[in-house]
Amino acid sequence: MILRVTVCQLSLTILEYAEGQSNRSNVVLDGIGEEPGETWDQTEEKVKDILVDKLKLQRGIEIDRAHCTGKPAANNTSPRPIVLKLLRFKDRSAVLERAKNLRGTNIYINEDYTDVVRMKRKELLPKLWEARERGEIAFLRHDKLIIRPPEHSRA
Template structure:
């Protein structure tokens, strides 16, 4: 093989390598162009995504600001709600006190026999009979007397008598111990809320008495005193008008109050006049009215 042949072979190989390199470079260029297009698409997509991200950031910022505002508003509303509840509670308490104050001249009587189609006049006569003959009180004028509550088979409805003066009502309550152990119960005429408060405080009253303390109710308020310091202890004076007006009516002996726990409205039982006494009292009242 001479030099000319070798040269020709080298030229052929060089041309083959050149062609192969050109094909490779062309393929690489095609791939690079494809990558460039993909990168361009990704760049444009990122730009759009960045815009969306910026919008979302702004929305999140606005939402956080709105949340802070709503949180402050909720806190203010909660405070207003608490204040409203306190106001409603105070107004409810005041209404109950006023209701009890309006009832300060009233005496609630359970166990007083009731006749069919009883009138208010008949109720007043029956109440006056109990006051005069059983409690040994002088004739005390009544403004009114009526029955309250729904009728129950075999059980008389409670009677509410309104005295002209509160002192007369308090005197009747003090003399109520004369009828202890019988079938009539006397007590202050309190509003339903005050009666419920008394019911809720009965366990505390029993616990205090079990410890040897003096415990009694003034309207719906439970008063507890030590026996040894009873003389030296200052009197408990309520701030409400109802407590100031009705304090005298709360002087019920502990034993009498305990008896009334199982009875409706914690009323002290008083003895009912028998039929003959009731008829005699009615005749006497009729003759007195005629005179």
Template sequence: MPKTDKSDRKRRLSSDGNTPKPSTKTVKMADTNLEDMVDKITVIAEAVQKLQCRSMRDNLLFFGLAEYKGNRKEDCVRLIDDFCDDLLRLRNVKQDIERAHRIGRRRNGECRPVVVKFSSFRAREKVRANAGKLVDTRYAIQEQFPRVIQEQRKQLYPILKEARNRGKKATLVVNRLYIDGEEYTGPETLEAMETTNRENHDETVG
């Protein structure tokens, strides 16, 4: 093993025997490179998410439909067509379905949802517009979104319900909640609206 020059060792080692700390300039450059990398990853992730949303644009999820237990393969297109005919009073929906199948893992006592891809966004919206007919039933119809957005929507559902209970117009568009036309950004949004309403009421009464 070649001998290490003492002066070289002194340059590489500090007086306490540890390697020298990197310079402030080096640390700043490393931080900048890391921030740039994080920004690029964020941009890529957002682009992928948009592509996923676009690929799911014509899809709907159907919940509560019992699964076929026989030996033959389940005909989900026919299942959805019969469902729409019986409960939504929509005839011959199958002509607008490109494909339909179950998603998720099998679990005892639970029916996996059926994802349906329609031939167009217009055909999808025709079915979704009738989802209100399923209120107070065990069935439901929802738009399909990537998992990240779906989790964000779950967090916003209670706030949407609370806003509607207060008599406000609340709409959930993808992963953004709008209350009386204003985007919800946190609890302060509702508080500001309540303050404004009280002020307007006081001015009217006065």
């Protein structure tokens, strides 16, 4: 019985790792308006325009796929997130680096995490906020919370 439980846990760990690797070159875009009946090609063109116009990236970034996730809301008040699968990890890094150019807009770019990692990050948020209130430098890196003392107190 113990062996069966261990094998199941190991299988879940391997599946989580595989899912994380398949999401490795993905980013998620939030806040991009969506037209009723919009096709994947139209979504991809819209994303390409944002990459060039707002992020100041070149057209050389190759997109494997860009599609909305989930079902559209009945009242259509908030646009669905767009999963952007890029062909190269370097392109993903470039997109995430330039995401700061979107400040002041309602468009956000984030990494595409697995459901398990998203849950862990959500659980860590209260601790992150507490650390920041204490004046510490706190941030999330993947599914880990990093807390450092304030810069001015370093020796």
